[in-house]
Amino acid sequence: MTQTKPREVFIQGVTLEGRTFRPSDWAERLAGAMSCFRPDGVRSGIDAFIGYSPLCVPRVINGVKFVIVNERLREVEPMAWDFVMNFARDNQLQVAEACLLPPPQAT
Template sequence: MAEPPKVKPKEFFILGLTSAGRPFRPSDWAERLCGVLSCYRPPGRQQSQQHLAYSPYAKPIVMNNVKCVVVDERLRDIEPMAMTFVLNFARDNDLQLLDACLLPDPEQ
């Protein structure tokens, strides 16, 4: 019997642009934010002893030459206060939020 398709978690982007379209400073804001959230991991997955490993729930990326953070909404299940912190950070700094557009995985 075939396994049911896996549902991808919902994600959203915090763009490093204010609502007026100006770049957010400091330029390393995305890495700093993800560093603060690096301790939040799925149950049973501990942070490695290596340099810095970001949480799978908050990852810095560059999209169209704009620094962004991709936030997985499962962060709310792990630690609701962390999700509140992330959303307040975006609001307090007037940053744009976008829902992620998830594309299906290519057939293997």
């Protein structure tokens, strides 16, 4: 049996009306708020580090800010998933399901 890859939800920094969402650092702020929700739990002590969770990362694609949210966030912390999805809905941001492909290998 093959295991399906969790889907990713792309929250685009463009409203449903086509306007650029402000403030300009919204993606970094949202992903930063989700940084402690990790598949392997929160680390503390000497192994702790500052960084985004692999389940919720900011990206710029074709000059547009996005937050890419992995569906596994729902398993790790359902309230965090709801927070992110409600943020997108409340701010009328465009949301799409997709899969981020790795960059092509140099040949």
